[in-house]
Amino acid sequence: MPGASILFAAAIWAHAALAVPVARSAYAVKETHYVPRRWTLKGRAPKHQMLALQIGVKQGDFDALERNLYEISDPDHARYGQHLSHDEVNTLVKPTDEALDAVHEWLLSNGIGEFDYSQAKDWISVKISVEKAEELLATEYSVYVHQDGTEHSRTTEWSLPRHLHDHIDTIQPTTSFMRARTNDVGGERQLKKRDGPWPPADYQPPTDPAIARACSINGTTPECFKTLYKTKGYKQKVAGKNQIGFNNYLAEVPIRPDAALFLQKYEPSAVKGAYEYKFISIDGGPYHDGPSTPTELANGTDKEANLDVQTILGMTYPMPVTAYTTGGEPPQIPDEAAGDPPGNEPYLAWVTYALSQKKPPQVISTSYGDDEQTVPIAYAKRVCSSFAQLGARGVTLLFSSGDHGVGNAAGNDASACISNDGKNTTKFLPSFPASCPYVTTVGATQNFQPETAAYRPADSLGPDGALHAYYASGSGFSDYFPRPSYQDQAVKSYLKKIGSLHKGLYNTHGRGYPDIAAQGLYFQYFWNATNAVISGTSASTPLTAGILALVNDALISSGKPTLGFLNPWLYKKGYKGFTDILSGGNGGCNTTGFPLTEGWDPVTGFGTPIFPEIVKLAGGKC
Structure with missing residues (x-):
């Protein structure tokens, strides 16, 4: 399938030519941002390197959009469940003519006459060289190298004419050093012959015979999840009307033959689903239907994508599934001859595409995140506001909380928990987009009866006889x-x-x-035609998405609206449909992390889903 464009061309020449020119004002700094730790300055960016600038024009009435979002998501409000349409959302957030005219005049006066709109016209995309961007933004771009070898052309400060400061919220890539990463910890440190205790000494076998038969600490399967969360035996009634989707970034692609092998072994009735799910490539995201390529195998990619699609199909078949694969890494190309540059940071590319669709899936899972502090606050807020637009249209967005406890950095190392404020302050590091208030964030549990918060020390022996990495369910509070x-x-x-x-x-x-x-611990999955186990909130999130998508099936068939933006309902009454998790560990930054308590806690939230109870609380029937 060819790549799907995230923006549509806008014929603006006549409009811009008729716009009243805005008097040019002096430039002033719009944004500064420290270079995050683990990034090193390499040198000036090549002048002819091409950038895909995304200009976030101030939205017309986001306050009204947010008010609508909370009203239709509040179970006690008269408008509960009355989700907005595609056009209603665009009308609320479309920038004013004054703002658009001012930005157009600025671009045209700088010799930039070709640019594209998002459908609500709140984002403008411009393809220009580094040299032109430096002139446009009164800045200098440099190449920065991350310790893992990733290179980005970025700046630490950029400016705008003063009269545009109130009309433009953000422009990227400028100061953003974000590197979306998967929230899975499946890679083994080394293989060894098992010589330690297995299962772990503190493991408690389930006492419920059904759970004991279905669930094994040696690796969980769809049969276990269906038994544990009580979806087993549910027959879907409106699979054609009800859909689920999941996101892939970092060149990840779900591999159909691997999915077929997984389903043949663990959910034979769903094998056809491995070849039936819809695949959408956005902004140059890779696509293929066959086995992993030699390059993908050498790089160990597609594990996350395989985990997602196999978990979702195992829980939801025959519900239609959409797999999105979004490019955008890196957000620059080598030279002018390289063709169209890929898009900007991948969350924006994806959400812009999703907002352009009349009927996106009602539940969408994302198992990626990054340090909140590496993302400029203005950009984070605009991307988060785009998630709110999807929520207002009735889409439930789930994001994983991360796999390193309060640190959001590999291991339990305090040296990694340093603020990006120029003062090197030791602190807990929240994750984005998990910290966005318009999404539902999913943590991880392990064991079965009782379930406990997911926690595993470094070099822990796993069921495969391998030493596995440190792992603690991500948690925290946004800065x-x-x-x-x-x-x-x-x-x-x-x-x-x-x-x-x-x-x-x-x-x-x-x-x-x-x-x-x-x-979120030791999921069975297939990669490169081999059965293995993998862990992380990357596993918890598609699993939760599948359960909530089944709730939507029950709601639609009962004549009720779908869940939509979940949180106001969840915190007011929906929490009663979840099993409170009261034990287990956390950690990160060489601390004990946050403790679990009765009720909500920043480790497992309100706990794990009980499917029939959620359906009942939401007004549906199983």
Whole structure:
């Protein structure tokens, strides 16, 4: 399938020519951002390197969009479930003519006459050289190298004419050093002959015979999840109307033959699903239908994509599934002759495409994230506001919470938990987009009866006889986004319980996450035609998405609206349909992390789903 464009060409010449020219004003700094740790300056960026600039024009009435979002997501409001249409959302966020005219005049006066709009016209895309971008933004681009070898052309400061400061929220790539990464910890440090205790000494076998038969610490399967979360036996009624989707970044591609092998072994009735799911390539995302390529195998890619598609198909077949694969890494190309540059940071590329669709899937899972502090706050807020637009249209967006506890960095190393404020302050590191208040963030559990928070020390022996990496369900409080009203009571109650623990290491006024959790340890999956196990909130998130998609099936067949943006309902009444997790570990930054408590906590949220209870609380029938 050819790549799907995320933007559509806008014929603006007549409009711009008729616009009243805005008097040119002096330039002033619009944004500065420190270079994050682990990035090193290499040298000036090549002048002829091409950039795909994304200009975030100030939205017309986001406050009204947010008000609508909360009203239609509040189970006690008269408008609950009355999701907005594609056109209604675009009308609310479309920039004013004044803003668009001012930006057009600025671009045209700088000799830039070709640019594209998003459908709501709140993003403008411009393809220009580094040399031209430096002139346009009164800045200098340099090449920065991450310790893993990733290179980006970025700047630490850029400017705009003063009269545009109120009309433009953000422009990227400029100061963004984000590197979307998978939230899975499947890679073994080394293989060895098993010589330690297995299962672990603290493992408690299930006492429920059905769970004991279905679930094994040696590797979980769809049969286990269906039994544990009580979807087993549910017959879908409106699979054609109800859909689910999941995102892939970093050149990840779900491999159909691997999915078929997984389903043949663990869910034979769903084997056809391996070849029936829809594949959409966005912004140059890779696509193929056969086995992994030699390059993919050598790089170990496609493990995350395989985990997602196999988990979702195992839970939801015959529900239609859409796999999105989005390019955008890196957001520059070598020279002018290289053709169209790939898009910007991948979350924006994907959400812009999703917003252009009349009927996106009702539940969409994303198992990627990055340090919040590597993302400029203005850009993070605009991407987050785009997630709100999807929520207002009735889409449930799930993001994984991360796999390194409060640190969002590999291992339990305090040296990695350093602020990006120029002062090198030791602190907990929240993750983005997990910290966005308009998405539902998913943590991880392990064991079965009882389930506990997912935690595994470094070099722990696994069921495959390998030593596995450190792993703790991601958790934290945003430094960018204030605590939303829907979770005010739950978070205040938790903070009162823990008192001064870790005082000064996190923002007590920030949006807390995760919101809910699900199994996230030792999932059975296939990669390169080989059965193995993999762990992470990358596993918890597609699993939760599958369960919530089944809830939507029950709601639609009962004549009820789909769940949509989940959180206001979840924090007001939906939490009663989840099993509270009361034990297990956390960690990160060489600390004990956040403790689990009764009720919501920033490790497993409100806990794990109980399918029939969620359906009942949402007004449907199983």
